[in-house]
Amino acid sequence: MRFPPRAAALVAIAALTTTLAACGSGSGSGSGSAETTALTVGIVGLTTDAPLYLADQKGWFAEQGLTVDISTGGGAAAIIPSLVNGERQVGTGNLISVLKANTQGLPLQAIAGQNNSASSLEDTAHITSAVVVPADSPITTEADLKGRTIAVNSLNGLGDLTIKATLERDGVDPSGLKFVEMQFPDMSAAVSAGRIDAAWLVEPYMTAGLDAGLRPVLYNFEGPALDFPIGVYFATRQFVSENPETVRTFRTVIDRATDYAKANPDETRAVVASYTKIPPATLQKMALPNYSPTLDKDKVALLGELMVRYGVVDRTPDLDGTMGPVYQR
Structure with missing residues (x-):
C-alpha cells in the first residue's frame, strides 16, 4: 500500500517506536551482535550523489569491507520511512527534512556531509x-x-x-x-x-x-549565508548505535570521495552522466554542487533559527545531536 508523505511519516514514527520498544536496553553495539557490512543507500539521483557513485565505481567501499547498493527513489520524505523499516540503512537529503523528522519523533542522525551552497557569489561554478x-x-x-x-x-x-x-x-x-x-x-x-x-x-x-x-x-541558496549547509548522509540513531564501526568506515570512504569529487570536476561530470539522463550539452555547462564532508556549526544553528521563524517546525530541532557528528573538526 502506498501512503502519502504525511501518512508515511506517521507510519514510520509508529514503526520506529515499536522497534525501539522491542529492542529494549539490550540493543546497541554492546549486545555482542556482529555489525552489518551491507548497506543500501537511498538517494534522490541528482548531482549531489556523485561522490557515492565515485566511491562505488572506484572500489573504495569494497576495499574497506563494505558492500553498498545504491537505491534511487524519491526525496527524503520517501527515504526516511525506508530507513525505519530496514529496507535501507543510509539515506541522503537536505538538512531540513532530517531535522523536521526529528521534531516529529523520528530520531535520525547525520553521518557524513554532502554539500553546502557556494562559498561566494562569484563562485558561479557552484551556484546550483x-x-x-x-x-x-x-x-x-x-x-x-x-x-x-x-x-x-x-x-x-x-x-x-x-x-x-x-x-x-x-x-x-x-x-x-x-x-x-x-x-x-x-x-x-x-x-x-x-x-x-x-x-x-x-x-x-x-x-x-x-x-x-x-x-x-x-540566487536563494547563497541568501541565508555563503557555504550554507544543504545536504547530508543520514541513518537512524538505532542503526548508528548498533553499527558504529560500519558507520565510521562509511564516513571515511564517503569523505574521501566527496573531497575527490570537488577536486576533479571533469571526472565528476562523467560519473553523473553514468546515472542520470542529463543531456551532454547541459552536463558540461551546469554548475556542480559545492561538495563538502563537513558542516559549519554556526550555520546549522542559523538554519534551525530560520526553520522556527518561517514555521517549518514549531520548536528548535536537536541540532547538535542530529548534525554534530559532521560539524567541522
Whole structure:
C-alpha cells in the first residue's frame, strides 16, 4: 500500500517506536551482535550523489569491507520511512527534512556531509539554485517577487525557506509570497506558459531552464549565508548505535570521495552522466554542487533559527545531536 508523505511519516514514527520498544536496553553495539557490512543507500539521483557513485565505481567501499547498493527513489520524505523499516540503512537529503523528522519523533542522525551552497557569489561554478522567470516577465528585481506565486518542489522545505530568508535579508517582505508545489521537471514549462510567476530550479533543471530562455532573479541558496549547509548522509540513531564501526568506515570512504569529487570536476561530470539522463550539452555547462564532508556549526544553528521563524517546525530541532557528528573538526 502506498501512503502519502504525511501518512508515511506517521507510519514510520509508529514503526520506529515499536522497534525501539522491542529492542529494549539490550540493543546497541554492546549486545555482542556482529555489525552489518551491507548497506543500501537511498538517494534522490541528482548531482549531489556523485561522490557515492565515485566511491562505488572506484572500489573504495569494497576495499574497506563494505558492500553498498545504491537505491534511487524519491526525496527524503520517501527515504526516511525506508530507513525505519530496514529496507535501507543510509539515506541522503537536505538538512531540513532530517531535522523536521526529528521534531516529529523520528530520531535520525547525520553521518557524513554532502554539500553546502557556494562559498561566494562569484563562485558561479557552484551556484546550483535560482528563482527564474520568463525573459519578458515584468519581474526584474527581488522586490518584484513580492506577492508573486513561486513553484517549489516541496512546501515548507529548503526552497521556500531559503527564498524567504534571502528576500528578508535584502529588505523585501516575504509574507505575501504564494508557494505552489510542483516537480522540478515540470517547472520550466509552467513558468514559460505563465501558469506561475516564477519557479525555483536546481541543477540540472536550472541550466536547462536558462537555455530555454528563462532568466534568474534570485540566487536563494547563497541568501541565508555563503557555504550554507544543504545536504547530508543520514541513518537512524538505532542503526548508528548498533553499527558504529560500519558507520565510521562509511564516513571515511564517503569523505574521501566527496573531497575527490570537488577536486576533479571533469571526472565528476562523467560519473553523473553514468546515472542520470542529463543531456551532454547541459552536463558540461551546469554548475556542480559545492561538495563538502563537513558542516559549519554556526550555520546549522542559523538554519534551525530560520526553520522556527518561517514555521517549518514549531520548536528548535536537536541540532547538535542530529548534525554534530559532521560539524567541522
